[in-house]
Amino acid sequence: MIMKCTVMSVRRRCRSWSRQRGLIFLLLVVFGMVMTTRFLMENDKEVEEQPPCTVSKEQRRELYPLLSAVSTLLSRLSITHFLCFDSLWGAIQESGPLPWDAHAHFCALNEKVSVHDEAELLRAFRRRGLTLEYSSAEGQYTIRNSSAEVSNFEAPTVRVVLFEEDARVHMLRRVGWRRRLLPPDCDAHPTLQCFPPNLAAVPLPLRPFGPLTLPAPREDIDLLKFHYPETWWRPLQPHC
Template sequence: MNIKRMRVSIITLRRKCRSWGHQRGLCVLSILVSLVILTIRYLTITERVEETDLNPCLVPKEQRRWLFHLLSTVSSLLSHLAITHFLCYDSLWGAVQESGPLPWDAHAHLCALNEKVAVHDEAELLRAFRRRGLALEYSSAEGQYTIKNSSAIPDKWEAPTIQIILFEEDDRVHMLRRVGWKRRVLPPDCDAHPSLQCFPPNLVALPLPERPFGPLTLPAPREDIDLLKFHYPDTWWRPLLPQC
């Protein structure tokens, strides 16, 4: 019975109660029971509406579990390959702000040192990830890998991915700068070219500390806020807001 019909039934009961005489107490009890049911239904519907209206970007728990499993596998594999990696960009913000992913973020960001990646040839990396059931794609323009699960996942939501953004040190400016051919043509002037996304090497000097990230513990920069200042120079001082 929906709420509108319930209201009509209560009004009808009230009218009948006037003519029930000695059975009026039973009638009143029926009205009270109907009111309780109506209240419960109203509160349930209101709660669902509020969740939908106020949290349209929240990632479902099941999707979040897939992300954590993927992230755990990727970090373990990178460590096995001796590739220095750490939380960065939105995932670093999430670690600082939420001790896990941002509530609306279904994906994850890790940064890695290109000199550690370059030790392995491309075929070796592809085989290593395929053995773990992972698909690996590289964008030479952006200097980043995209990793996702090779197996089928529920089509109710977007498949989680992990972006691994590569950085290497430029000896001319003694800063780590993002790789990729779109940036290699730029002169080594971090201030003049924000797209280089430079930051000082000491922020990721080994050994790296670890930070909680949901149920996981992942490598992080030595000074997380300092790195966020380089990632988000114009907005680092305020929490990120959902982009949806």
């Protein structure tokens, strides 16, 4: 009888300890879930409070002189150029660069650029303290300030994207060997980034862009319709 009570007591203690362990485990799981939820909520709040992209005042101060120098030099070389892509968006929405954009875009007519040989262009930009790099695949020049000091932020650039008229479709299309392989079907190949030549007809209007006044296409919204056919009607969102 004593042995039976002892066994029963042990069983009761085992069941009690099992229940306690289960309760402790459940409490630990609940505590972990609560702490995880709080951490995620606080982290989301921090993300919401921080801007998706930041452009420092130093970057802005370097962008404007660079942009002015590039536009002045292109004008002296009689190269038709105008604000486009994100910079055109910025000119319309902000009268300057988009808050998250540290760089700038011009579009230019390749027929005006091709009048000058590459060495002449390099010398012209070098005399202004600028470096000029050309991507034959993208049909795009990237221009930097060669005297920019080393700093903790990305140095601004001006990208000049080249377009030329395709007589088969009577549209301006982007140059570069990646696109030359495509047939001249602007609707079937959006990467050609086509738009009508009349939007780039001189004289071009001028638009405020921060402290500067820069050339813009004749119908800025029309150009955005061609380059952003699915989103042109709403403000451009950050993509960085």
